Each structure stands twice: as structure tokens, then as C-alpha cells.
Amino acid sequence: MREMKVVALSIGHSPQDGGSVMTSRKHSEFSFWTAHIGKVKDELERLGYEAVVCNRSEAGGTTPIYAARRCNAVGADLAVEFHFNGADTGIGGTETLYWYASKNGKKAAELIQAAMCDVLRLPDRGLKPIKCKSDRGYYYFKDTRMPALMLEPAFASSHVTDCDRLEERVDALCVAIARAIDGYFQQV
Ligand SMILES: [Zn+2]
DSSP: OOOOOEEEEEESSOTTTOOOBOTTSSOBHHHHHHHHHHHHHHHHHHTTOEEEEEEGGGGTOSSHHHHHHHHHHHTOSEEEEEOOOOOSSOOOOEEEEEETTOHHHHHHHHHHHHHHHHHHOOOEEEEEEEOSTTSTTHHHHHHOSSOEEEEEOOOTTTOHHHHHHHHHHHHHHHHHHHHHHHHHHHHO
């Protein structure tokens, strides 16, 4: 029998800082994903995975390095951290971040990015390889011992269309992300 794969579903930011806030003012990144991540977990469990919802503060801090520590402690085969984006330039769309040197991280990123774009139908801003200390989440990607991603499905803190779309379609998005994770494990 196949060993059950473990997926860490890491909620970005922390109860202390929350991250950015939606244009609707309804949620921070942390509170939004706290409210919705259970749907990703449920679908993964239905598909035969162990899914562990976790966050940085459980490892004792609020910065990305604590997300890495927590995902390592979980013993995950894949780590996915959930965010939403913001910019002061008016741009919108969907991005997925991965560690530049991880082939499997890139594979998972391709599958989840395609799944998110398919549901949200926002501009596809593609995959963002993380390599430099100045890049977003550098220490999360550097210190995780498994392929690791950060998901930025929409510019929900700066773009009203992105925020509306994310709120309207989050249930379908959660299911699509879980199914893309399943697709990844079928391929590696
Ligand atoms: Zn964030």
C-alpha cells in the first residue's frame, strides 16, 4: 500500500500581524485563510492525503523562517503557504512562488498556478522563482526541507475586482488547489 503523503497547509502571516487587509475590509490574509483553508484540507483528506493546517506562530515567530520550521516539524512531503497580494500600481492577477532550485517545487507550482487561473480567471502573472534574500519569503523557501510554495491567487488588498473574485470563488478555488496537489503527487 502507498504510504500516505502529508501536506502542510500553512496560513500566511500570523495572528499577531495578519498580513495585508482585503479591499472589502472583511479579512486580513491570516483571517481569510483561517476561515477557508479547511476546504482544502477536507478535499485532500477525501483524496487520501494527510493535510495539516499550520501557521508560523506555532513555531514561535511571525516571519517566513518560522513557517519553514513548522512545515519541517510536520514532516510534510509538500508545503503550501496561503496569502493574497497587494500593490500600489493597480496591477492584478494570480502568482505562485517557488524555490528556484526545486524541480518538484516548480512542477507543483505549475499545476497549482494553472488550477487557480482556471477558477479565478484573473490575469496569469505566472511563476515567481525565489532566489535572493530580498525576494518574498526567502527563508521559508531556503529552509523548508520539502518542495514549498507560496500562493498569491489575487491582489485582494489593492484591486477590487481581484478581491471580489477571490471572495466569490474561494470554495471552488480551495477544491481546485487540493486536486492540483493530488495531480502533483500522481506525477512525482
Ligand atoms: Zn502575504
